[in-house]
Amino acid sequence: MASYQQANALPENALDRLTTLAARLFRVPTAFVSLIDDQRQLFASRYGLNITGTARSVAFCDHTLAQGEILCVPDALDDPRFRDSPLVHGYPHIRFYAGIPLTTPDGHHIGTVCLTDTQPRPPLTDADRQHLTDIAALVMDRMEVHRLELLRHASQQRLESISATSPDAIICTDLRQGITFWNPAATAMFGYGPEEMAGQYVAGLIPERCQTDYRNELERLTADEAAISQPRTLQIWGLRRDGREFPADVSFSGWREGGERLVGMIIRDVTARHESEARLCELASLDMLTRLASRGAFMQQLGQLTEADVPYTLLMIDLDGFKEVNDTLGHAAGDALLCHVAEQIRQTCPGAVTAARLGGDEFIILLPGGSSGAGLTADRLIAAVQRPFSYHGSPVVVGASTGIAAYPEHGEDTSAVMSAADLALYRAKASGKGCSVLFRPEYLAAEQRRRRFERELETAVRQQQFILHYQPRYDAGTGRLLGCEALVRWQHPARGLLLPADFIEMLVKSPLSVTLGEWIIRTALAQVRQWQVRCPELRVSINLFPRQLSDPGLESVLRESAGGDAVFVDLEVDEPLLAELVQDAPAQFAAIQLTGAAFVIDHYGRTLGAISLLRHGFVSGFKIDKSLTLELDTNKRVRMMFRAIAALGKSLGLSVAAEGVEDVGQRAFVTGAQCDIMQGNGLCRPLTAAAFEALLAAENASMTIMDK
CATH class of the missing domain: 3.30.450.40 (GAF domain)
Structure with missing residues (x-):
């Protein structure tokens, strides 16, 4: 007792x-x-x-x-x-x-x-x-x-003496030599015997997404001597032998034995508790984590007010930077932050009818009356959320954006008002984040146009309303034609020929980009292989969509389209996407490399992160971003940067290309910087397949005359 x-x-x-x-x-x-x-x-x-x-x-x-x-x-x-x-x-x-x-x-x-x-x-x-x-x-x-x-x-020895009959897993570990104690309950819980786990590490029993939380706790126990007398329980997920995950309470403690720091853990499988509490919280219309209203309860109350024709205003809030907190500090820190935000909502909006967590890092507040004073409330809330939040002694800072909409001012029913608040939130985030935006009717009109255009784009991909143009690429030293970059155009049935700037942003976010990307590869490579009959050394450069990089079919598409060997193909990829591919999908990356295709860093010079990729041997070259080329005539610092970037590439044996060459001065500078390849509208605009073929014929004729 x-x-x-x-x-x-x-x-x-x-x-x-x-x-x-x-x-x-x-x-x-x-x-x-x-x-x-x-x-x-x-x-x-x-x-x-x-x-x-x-x-x-x-x-x-x-x-x-x-x-x-x-x-x-x-x-x-x-x-x-x-x-x-x-x-x-x-x-x-x-x-x-x-x-x-x-x-x-x-x-x-x-x-x-x-x-x-x-x-x-x-x-x-x-x-x-x-x-x-x-x-x-x-x-x-x-x-x-x-x-x-x-x-x-109270007594570590007493705990170990009762471990044989404990229903909870009890594990002791020497942080250098691995697990030293493993009781029968641990075997039943995880599926491994004590002989298998001797000398292994507990981290292998924890899913990847919880590793940060686990390692933070180990660091606390090992780095802080006072932590030995401050045992703590962490809510985390465990990983059974068969790959199934389960929720667990892990109680950590540390002690010294023979001069070594040891860590003990009592692990309780709380699956039943987790399911029971979640079910009860749902019944109670309460978000289990933040103790705000659940989404279902909020929508029910909103529907009642709308049906009774009672005016109200919605503040829809989304956190800026929440994913980074989860990724760097762990999910426990993210959960603590969500609870902190919920408390800021309670303190900042005491007059709210109710507030709810809609899911993830999105919240919503129901205020009585019209929207006249909602902007001030939203600004106070944003300021409160942005104040640093302390997690285990470390400051955590995130921002917030809010969208505001009111009934009946901005919608005649619950769904319309929610959509209006969501559109206003989207505008707030697009405006630079950290601000609030009140819904305006033109936002809905713009969204309707966007959705209509999205449907048209889907139809265009299915009906293959796209064509390719080919921009010539030249040897920067001799001016000889080396190849081309395949550029997609949309032959819109009503608006005529559309350039990528008109549709690429929407397309990138769509799964249809994989379908269109495959069509681009097959069409471009089939065309270039025809031209190679006359010009065997001709190369083609193709920009990849982000979704293509994770598509397992990309490797086979390249092989089939290239006739087995894609050695004449340059795949242009932005630095962040290429870094992600190398880190998260090494097998996919290796398979693409085996086709013979070369990876080229596109838009080089936009970000500092691209430099780190150059240490990898798979990078065959980079294309200096046209934003630098355009300033060569006017900015001394840019000229110095351009030379330095080109010299860096040459010193590493990489192919260096310059894009956006518009005039004679830029061309002379690119040649003087010893770039390998140049392209731009000042040299030749993108051409239809027929026009490029004519250019190729003229180039061959010229070379023949010179040879004579």
Whole structure:
């Protein structure tokens, strides 16, 4: 009993979340968790209650423990056991009561989970009883984990002595030599025997997405001597032998033994708790993480207001930089940040009807009335979110963007107002983020045009309304024609010939880019192979869409289109995409290389990150971005940069191309910088296949005359 009664040492909110859940689920003003000794009942967690305990002699919970099962009192004034109770006639003025015992694994009743109301209520239904039973199980689970933590912290040796019968996995590890202790429960949980795991590392039992959280905790235990006396529980996911993941509570502790720092872990599979809590939270219309309203509950309330024709305003909020927090600090940090943002919403918008987490890092606030003052509220909220948030002593900074829309000003129904807020949010993010935007009708018109254009683009890909033009590429030293870059054009049935600037941004985001990209490769390579009959050394450069890089069919398309060997093909890829391919899909990257095609970094000079790619042997060259070429005549610093970039490429044995050559001066500079290839409208504009073939014939004729 004593170890459970140390509940005041539980981590903050460990039980408060469940009492709040109980109050919301049953829609009662008061819920609490009590622990009872011979004289008193103490409230380990309470919602809507301003006292910390009562005498056991007057406690309703004393009768619950005596009964040993759920006790429900629909109206205390009608029950002779409680009609004269001071808790009925005085604070907290109990008229309705429902409680369930908290029972330890060995069968002792140590306290209760209770619901009360100042008004009579109907008896609990069978479903209500099941929900209350589930909540009690969750509370007892939390308390049992805490008790085991205290037991472990009090005596490591005692913990190891009981590990053989523990239902929780117990693992000890020497951070240099791997796992040194592995109990039977660990075998049952993960599927590996102790002999298999001896000397292995615990990190192999944790999914990749949780590695950062796990390593942060190890670093705390190893880098901070005081951490030994501060055991902590981390909520994380485990990985079984068969590849299945499961939610787990991992309690960490550290100690020294023979001069070495050791780490112990108690791992509890909380799948049942996780599923039960998620189900109860959904029933309670509560977001499990932030304790804001769930999406379903929010939409239900929004629908009720709309149906009643009550004016309201929506603030839709999306965090800027949330993914980076998850990627660098781990998902636990991301969860803590979402809870922090939820708290800022509560403090900044006290007059809100309700607020919800829609999902991920997107929130929404329902304000009463029209939109006149919503902009100021949104700006205050953005400022509050942008203030640094401390996570384990480190500042975490994110931004926020908001979209504002009102009913009935911006929409006649719930769906229309939500769409309006979403469009306004999109505009806010497109405007540079960190700002709020009020919906305007032209946003909807623009979105409708965008969707119509998107449908036209889908039709164009299916009906192959595209053609290729070929821009000549020349030897920068001799001016000889070396090859071409295949450039796509859209032959729009109503708007005529469209350049990529008119449609490429939308196409890049679409799965159709893979289909069109394959068509470009097949068409361009078939055409160039025909020209190679006359000019065997002719090369072709093709820009790849981002989605093509992860398409497993790209390698076979290249081989088939090139006739087996794509050695005459340059694949132009922007630096960020090429870096991602090398890191995340090395097998796909290696397969493409084996076709013979060469990788060229496109738009070189836009970002500093491209320099790091040059250390890899797979890069055969780069194309200096035309933004630098265009300033060669006017900017001394750009000229110096251009020479330095070209010299860097040449020193590494790479092919250096310059794009955007428009005049004689730029051409002379590119030649003087010893670039290998040049292209641009000043040399020759992109040509149709027929026009390029004529140019090729003229080039061959000229070369023949020179040879004579």
